Amino acid sequence: xxxxxxxxxxxxxxxxxxxxxxxxxxxxxxxxxxxxxxxxxxxxxxxxxxxxxxxxxxxxxxxxxxxxxxxxxxxxxxxxxxxxxxxxxxxxxxxxxxxxxxxxxxxxxxxxxxxxxxxxxxxxxxxxxxxxxxxxxxxxxxxxxxxxxxxxxxxxxxxxxxxxxxxxxxx
Numbered sequence: 371x372x373x374x375x376x377x378x379x380x381x382x383x384x385x386x387x388x389x390x391x392x393x394x395x396x397x398x399x400x401x402x403x404x405x406x407x408x409x410x411x412x413x414x415x416x417x418x419x420x421x422x423x424x425x426x427x428x429x430x431x432x433x434x435x436x437x438x439x440x441x442x443x444x445x446x447x448x449x450x451x452x453x454x455x456x457x458x459x460x461x462x463x464x465x466x467x468x469x470x471x472x473x474x475x476x477x478x479x480x481x482x483x484x485x486x487x488x489x490x491x492x493x494x495x496x497x498x499x500x501x502x503x504x505x506x507x508x509x510x511x512x513x514x515x516x517x518x519x520x521x522x523x524x525x526x527x528x529x530x531x532x533x534x535x536x537x538x539x540x541x
Contacts, residue, residue, distance in 0.1 A: 373402035378439030378462065381485055385437070387411045388489045393496070395437060396429065430455035434502075435495060438467060439480075439488060446470045453477075453513035458505035460491050470517070476509040 373379050379399070383406070386395050391413055397403070400419040407416070420426050430436070436452035438461040443449075446467045449459050453470065459477030461467040471477040478495060480487035495502050515521065532538065 373399050373406075376440070376442040378441055379403070379406070381439040381483065381488065382437070383410045383414065384485045385439070385488045385492070386413050388485065389413070389492060393492065396433065398429075426451060427455060430457055433457055435460055435492070436477075437488070437492065438462070440465055440467060441482065443467055449477075450513055450517045453509035454517070456506045456510040458495060458502065458509050460488060460495065470512075472508075472512065476505060476512050478505075 382395060382397065386393065393413060395414045396417050397414060398418065398420055399406075399416045403416055417429060420429055430452050433452075433455075434457070436449060436457045436459045438446075438449055438452075438459055440446070440462060441464070443466045446461075446465070446469070449461060449467050449470050452459060453476060459467065459471045461471050461477060461479050462482055463473075463479045464482045468479055471479060473479040478491040480491055495505070
């Protein structure tokens with residue numbers, strides 16, 4: 371995504387500083403993140419801009435979770451992609467992320483701008499392997515069931531049918 375405050379990038383360094391060297395964040399900042407690198411702790415590693423779906427999938431399959439403190443998202447595509455790869459999401463309440471992530475079931479949602487809550491959520495997920503596995507499995511299942519191409523096409527066709535026929539159906 372874009373390297374800007376509405377995406378929560380200003381929260382990443384404080385979160386990783388508090389997490390310490392036992393945690394590493396691989397992020398996709400690229401040239402836009404250059405101005406902030408001097409203030410970043412050493413446990414933040416820039417992967418640059420990922421090119422193509424295969425690179426995104428590979429990066430996600432090498433990750434343990436998606437740390438996603440975005441304050442504002444239209445459609446939380448990156449969160450859904452991560453869930454499809456079996457990653458639990460550590461995100462923020464108050465954005466559209468909560469439309470894709472079910473707190474405590476497919477990820478952990480933190481109060482807006484609460485660095486300590488992100489640190490606590492990250493540590494708790496890393497410490498509880500059973501909970502982690504449950505969240506990861508549920509994240510994958512939810513992404514496939516609610517956001518697969520077939521599911522989305524069927525939902526649009528149903529919506530268009532209801533609009534064109536004037537029926538309410540099960541909107």
